[in-house]
Amino acid sequence: MLLAVLSGFIVCLLAPWLTRSLGDRANWVLALAPAALFVYFLGWVPEIAQGEAITVHYPWIPGLEINMSFLVDGLSLLFALLISGIGTFIIIYAGGYLHGDHRLPRFYAIMFAFMGSMLGLVLSDNIITMFVFWELTSITSYLLIGFHHEDRNVRWLALQGLIVTVGGGLALMAGLLMLAVAAGGEFTLSGILAADGIHEYPFFIGMLLAILFGTFTKSAQVPFHFWLPNAMAAPTPVSAFLHSATMVKAGVYLMARLNPALGESELWFYMLGIFGALTMLTGSIMALRSTGVKAILAYTTIMALGTLTMLIGIGTEGAIIAAMTFLLAHALYKAALFMLAGALDHETGTKDVTKMGGLRKLMPITFIAACVAALSLAGLPPLFGFIAKELMFEAVLEAEALTTFLAILAVLSAIMIVTMAAVFALRPFLGERKETPKTPHEAPLSMLIGPVILATLSLIFGLAGFIPAAALVQSAVGAVYGEPIAVELYLWHGFNLPLMMSIAAVVLGLVLFWKWDAVLALFKRLTFIDRFGAERGYERFMDAIVAVAEWQTRLLQNGSMSNYLITIVLTIVGLTGWTLLVHTDTPIPLGVLDFNVYEAVIAALVVAGALFASVTSSRLGAVATLGIVGFGIALIYVLFSAPDLGTTQIMVETLTVILLVLVLFRLPGFINYSAPATRIRDAVVALSLGGLMTLLILAVNDVTVTDPISDTLVEWSEPEGHGRNIVNVILVDFRALDTLGEIFVIGLAAIGVYAMIRFRAEDKAK
Template identity: 45%
Template sequence: MDVAALTFLALGLPFVAALVAPVLTRFLGHNAAWLLAFAPAAIFVHFLRFVPEIADGEIVTGGYAWIPSFNVSFSWLIDGLSLTFALLISGIGALIVLYSGGYLKGHPHQGRFLSFILMFMGSMQGLVLSDSFLMLFVFWELTSITSFLLIGFDHGREAARRAALQALVVTGGGGLLLLAGLLILWNVSGITQLSLLLSFGAELKESPFYLAVLLLVLGGAFTKSAQFPFHFWLPNAMEAPTPVSAYLHSATMVKAGVYLLMRLNPVLGGTPEWQILLPLFGVATLVSGAALAVRQTDLKLMLAYTTMASLGLLVLLTGLGSPHAIEAAALYLVAHALFKGALFMVAGIIDHETGSRDLTRLGGLRSAMPLTFVIALAAALSMAGLPPFFGFLAKEEIYGALSGFDARSMAFAALAVLGNALMFAVAFAIALKPFVGPKVETPKQAHEAPVLLWLGPAILALKGLSIALMSGLAHRLISSPMSSAIAGEPRTVTISLVPHIGMPLLLSAATVLVGVVFYVNLDRLRAGMAVVLADIGWGPDRGFDQFIRGLLRIAVAVTRRVQSGKLDVYMTVVFVLVAAVLLATPVLYGELPRAPFFAADVPAHELAIMAIAVAGLVAVVLAADRLTAIVSLGIQGFAVAVIFLLYGAPDLSFTQFMIETLSVVVLALVMTRLRLSPSDHRPLHQKVPDSMIALACGLGFGLFLLRATGTPFDATLTDFYNLYSKSIAHGANVVNVIIVDFRGTDTLGEIAVVMTTGLAILSLVRLRAGSLKRGTDERQDAEERA
């Protein structure tokens, strides 16, 4: 099987595994996780085969035509950036599936959860490998939908439902902004594939639509990657089970926005707008996320807010766009995926084995959970940026990018040191405080976790150490190709564990020093942040609730106004719009018909038929009750049918006779069953406007018919039907052939409309009859009680 076919199968394999997950779990229980983990493991092995080729500077594209007429394809792009994401998603995904098997052991809906997590994995895998715009958007929205299912997995709790809805609204709204940006890109460039768009950067930056594209793309990226002030959905997403949190924060959805910015950096980056907006929002997200993390005592919330801070740091570095900044972003993205995935799983282990994840209610767990403690400490060392872990390399490269003596660089460096120092304190608070100190009584008797729980974080923590020790190989295979893809030109990453005396090392030392101070005074810092947040009061999270409530109020008000529940209002609106369209269009565009010519020698029988039609109209208007009006209305229909017959259209005349007869019968029966008022009790001030609307509609249709019949007759369609009705449809009656064969689908639609209308009328009749019967029964019961 060729590479293209295997890649196509790799993109679809998670969704196939999601289909069989509930069945396997039903028969195998939590052991089904071992089998299901083979799907992401196989994907990881498949993409691992591309590493040497991509490391040599190659780019692999492929796919299949999806909608050829619109130049839309199901295509993929594999370069250093997408390959790194694909390996992280599939590799960490396999560990998450195993972890889920242990974490949700015995849960009645474990199969459904594994199905959701595999669909989530497939969605993110498709997103980062997409080459076509449409494929990118489809998978982008799939990540929002599957994350909604995962966050709201425990749907019995209101908090989970609210968090899921919040994430869907925020990221779904951002997805619509992204769609608009992609459509403008398509319109400006005529390109529908990212691999071709990368060479269109210079033209796009000179386009008057550049700013619109940038703002729309940033709207999609910032909402997806939880940039301030759109960050509030991310910590609330911690209502999801811990496997979701670990996967969401390490390798998948929250990094989708960062991926998009990195992917489009060669196209949109390097402009003043890019270098102002991204660093500004990035540094605001970094500092606010790190400060909010200090405020928390829940292990998952602490990690969630540090993820927010890390995403801000990645956006800051991508926005700066310098060689060191791009390389730092590549290194930190990989480092963060490894240590954050490990720490989230450690938090889940603590919660699973002790029954609590409140930092103030944990302590002395080192003797009961020694392996978990070692894993947590290793991941925290990488998060803190200490050697010999990969996080140290990333932090040194970050400070190398921020080392400068201009005011802008110094401000960013100071804020980066502050944010990293706060994350340093949080990392060691999670790694040390639950395990050291006096033993604290926990809701459950603490003990070491089973292999399915500790295997994943142990591998990730060990990986953070091993790739740092083998940094040369890691840079050649991963870091350099990824940096080259982000920059749009060849880049070589060379940083190693050997300390480099200079400003980056001094900033790193300052981070450690300040971080230690923050850690020692963590309780005071937490109390201070609580006071600050209390003084601030209102925040984006509360604002979201206010926005939703306001939106619902507006929706209710609009619905009450336009959906009053009164049929006469609906009919009035419809006919007013019909009259407006029929009268305004010919007046505005100068298409009024010429005055009709009345022949002097009209036969007497035709005049008689006309007179009958007018008499029927007068009878309808003057009818004292609705039944008389319906019968009188049939007079007009029969008169029109006779006119059709006189002018040589017997088929049409017969159809008209049948329609009028059935209409009169059906309407008369309905009026009888519904027992409507026998006469029109409307006051004059209501009759006059209705009469004016009726006259306007009649005048409009009359003008339209005069204009249509006044144009030269085009016999093209007539000749077509006459020519092919016999030879193709094998029918001599052209009218029947048109209705049954050439317009068969149209006729089927008309039949469906008639059937739907009949069902609606039947429902109304039964509803009315049931209401009358209930009313009669209630009166009888009241009389008996009396």
Template identity: 65%
Template sequence: MMLLAVLSGFILALFAPLICRVAGDRCGWVFALLPATLFVWFAGLLPEVMANGAQVVRYPWFPAMEINLDFLIDGLSLMFALLISGIGTFILIYAGGYLKGHPYLGRFYVVMLSFMASMLGLVLSDNLVTLFVFWELTSITSYLLIGFEHEDVKARASALQGLFVTVAGGLALMAGLIMLGTVAGSYSLSGVLASDADLIGHEWAVPMLLCILAGAFTKSAQVPFHFWLPNAMAAPTPVSAFLHSATMVKAGVYLLARLNPALGEAELWTLLLSLFGGLTMFTGAFMAITHTGAKKVLAYSTIMALGTLVMLIGIGTHYALVAFATFLVAHSLYKGALFMIAGILDHETGTKDVAEMGGLAPLMPVTAVAAAVAALSLAGLPPLLGFVGKELMFEAVLEAPAWRMLLPVLAFGAGIGVMVAAGIIAIKPFYGKRLETPKHPHEAPVSMLAGPVVLAGLSLLFGVALFIPEQTLVAPVVASLGGTAEKVHLALWHGINMPLILSLGCLVVAGVILRFWSRLQPQLDVLREGLGRFGPEAGYFRIMEWLTRIATWQTRVLQNGTMGNYMITLALTTVGITGFTLITQYGVPLRLPVPDSGFAAGIALLMIVSAFFATGTVSRLGSVAAMSIVGFAVALIFILFSAPDLGITQILVETLTVILLVLVLFRLPGFTRMSSPLERWRDIIVAVLVGSLMTVLILAATEVQFFEPISAEHVARSVPDGHGRNIVNVILVDFRALDTLGEIFVLALAAVGVYSMIRLKAEDQTA
């Protein structure tokens, strides 16, 4: 059942275009039935997980290589599965209204359903290899979603940027996961978490940690890889809402949380997660207030949230784990609602810039209320769940064992920025003077309002009735992260303490900034442009420019259309790599075979002379004849060493080859000396190197014996099983019948080719 639940999105995606044509404008409601059903099914697994702990469901795939479709079901994976399927339900409904009438709506649902299935596979997978497969599937499908409006140059560039950054990190992650599985002695996540291996003290510990962090940081937009995420807002709003609330951008956060019980004791892990998470948290909050586009403001606030989650994982205390789980749920709810509200504003007013909106509350009352509730949770104000998460976050940074002086400062600054961002979204568009917009605004349809209303309502419900998220979501997650579930207690009021004082300070400063936010925009624009010229994104564009230059040089020098250069490059590369490995790992065999008879020595000498003659003659016929002598000499060697069947085959093939060469070569123009003496010497050197390498490889191969020879077995079984005393014939006809049949086909095809060439030549002469 679990396998069907994960793969059901891919299955439904196959029929998405047909369903769109049949269901029409209501196709979003039809597609939403799948994630809604999955949500109910995943919710039904919660009681068992809470009572009995983690469970593993196993499906063999490549068991010999330890690659299985195994799924780990615990508090962490179930919470992500619930968020993906629950929020995904409303996103699919919302997309049907937002993209109503779009010519590529069916294509959109194909990719969106595949993306949802990839995320479910990622968070539920118990195998490192299959986890990586689903990880890369999310990168590919998100690339298609970001670039969905493929006629838009900006959308294509943003999609390509996101793909480059996340796939580059994915390559690092692949190396890290391979090292992790090797060191732990298991490619099962549950096996890694339960392993007794010294993951921290191993000699691979540092590169393993850095590779895993690189993959997670790029996926979850941590500084300095954060720049791709705001640019991904070129995607349609349903995509942005899904990516930011519950799915792709939290994939890196999920991986870090999943591996934290195994790697969290490493000082490097703790320091890097705390530092980069804190810097990302502050950077996202600060950049959010420098923009006026609703989706940009929300995108940078998402970066703030991702940094907060990574920082809390790095801190790793009990308070931090509780704050992590609470903040994750709160962010998913309010961010999904706010992105859909941003899409409603764009859809109904015709503009994405909140500076061009005002006084919309009387015209869009339901949207205004939902925006206010979700924004209050974003700002971390009571009685919303976001307030509880923010207070727990402040408590965690105040008790942080590392960066004790820096993290509270960054958290305070981020709190100010996110409150300003919440005010920009909730106040500026709906209140104040009524501003004219490109479209006359009115309330959105039910399909677009259902998601924001429900998610904002859940933010309020969970904040008032904290026992619901405490027992069903937060406690199981804390238990799966190695914490103590019994100590989880959420409350709106903890008395007057330092976190509350910090919250009040953030509120006062944010109110002042929000009051003068419009006047500060010119200065903020200058600052944003300066950061754009010298920030990480500028580095990305410089890297891409250098890649273009390298590609231009490579095309000009290496891939210049000259076949000879291609062959020489391939030959020298093979000689260099293979020869280096052979010499350094195995050594060069010094024992050369000596012919045991004068007949064998004569055949070898004949082959050498013929080969030199073929390379030196200017006659095509002479060259073909010389090469045929080499081939017939090989046949003589086969016969000399008691392999008449091979000798006969070689003679037949060589005869047919000579005929083909003669028929083809005589249609070509005469020889022309086009190469210089220097180029000819170069070719001679390359030929000698390749020939020497192949000789040494053959000599080395003859000295290697991994298994006992099978010749004795053939001799023993020839008469009783094959009923023949000619062992070679029995091998060909009985033991290797299919191989012999293949050789017959080869000879037949060669004969047909020769016959065709002869007929073609005869017809040309007749004509």
């Protein structure tokens, strides 16, 4: 299992070399890796179909209880099969689509890293390792979206996707850690799903919102949906893989995975139900106003992600069955449609469907495959997409709340998706032949084998869905619902309300297709959608971040060292002082202190020296009084049984005074830069910090949280360190690496000083 998960990263390292060595055959050879993974995961189906869940553990950081743990159940196996199976066709397809591109070796390397990251995400049982793979999918998808990095706009769009998904990932990390705490310190998903009392966790709402923020950004739910269509800047093989089986399905996967633990909450239902339905409708509307073949498919993906989120939120048996069926159906037809869209773009030189026409005779295989896949997208029989849509309508009608709201949005979305499926399948191929930038012809075998097989599977699963698909769906449903559920998939459910809803959607969708040109003209006049949409909100948010950064830079980072020190000191005094005085019950002894007269005299000399150094205008006087402060502290060390520290302090102070005196003659005289009010302010700030430190020391002396470590160090000093001087043993043995680091710093500084001296001497010689 570990080798299977990490194989993507292994092939990532070998892919550039293999691509250069094998030339045009590289895509077929490299596709053997995901094909082998598909066969491997396919071997798990009989066992997992029995309802079993298998965990595999490999130690990683045992001290922190972080292991490379993997969970194989119906849900993770379904995703693993989709990732590896569709990934096989994507690698083959990429060789034809990017044929002759000198960046193809780099593309394969990043693609396999992306594939490995996604496999690790869906198979991980430990939430820490899952989060690592979660972030790796964001990073690798950023590299893939920005593949054409020489284009500034592409770089901007790739960065947009990275910021949105990684920002959500930070919230997800906090939510997962809280989830582990709520589950009694359990960091495995299998343990969390079996834990009791998660809903009684005091911060359950905050935890749930943090997790959903992470999943919503990843799976492009409203209002974070805008990044996904912009990810179309990536090459078509990336888009096909990202939209069908990876990246955007990661959020859906995590919501499905956590449904048994979080699904009983009303907040879970309303958040997923409402946002999922709004995303479903938004994707459908945005698809209706698009003319680019990839843009149309991107917005229909948003529709599908919203549908899946809504169904998981509804959470009934029928809804979970519908969700897993829809997940499988969408992966099949969406991968096929994206690869066909790439074929159209590759062979015609344009992505705009309004500029295509009459391609049926020139690209017959593409036309047939597009019709089959589009029928599944539209939810028409006998395709598997029809079964999924019928189940979705049934689940919406059985929702415990918001039934009418969800049903209306589902029908409206279905109408518009039928329209866009017809646009994709018919507009480029039927009608009069239109001139295109390239002379169109049928795409090569590498670009057709994938969509043809996937479209055929949509047809086979629709005609005989109860044979190959039901076992996969049933085991996945059991994992999401939390208990085994019998699943039977039928193409014909009889005359019922869901069928009437489907017929209405098809009829109205075809009418809308007939008037599609008028709809496009209407949308062009509705410019407020772009002016006030979510993407414009993102742009304003980023502008606000820059404005705040500029403001705080002018205020806090203005080049004045005194302002820096004042800001740091006041922050420490404010936060620490407030906590000490308000939020702690620690007594602060302010009574008569037990001290000797000579100790008071030394303390008075130190204070007097510090005050004189602060107010004097004589450089020599300031240096002398600072020396008094240093030697006074050295005497304090000696009086409190630290002669070695005292000796060190005397040596440092002596050397410091000598160096300062030698430098004084080269410095200009004091200049009075500060007004009296400024000096008073500085004095208040300094006294505040000094007073806080005094209170902390007095408070700490009366608090014992644990046994002092000094007792242990005294006990270990002679037998472990073979020395009676405890300080020396600490420095040489117990803190050896720290001391070595300090010696290294001093040595480095000495080398720097020596280099500057030699440099100055050479300049004088010249």
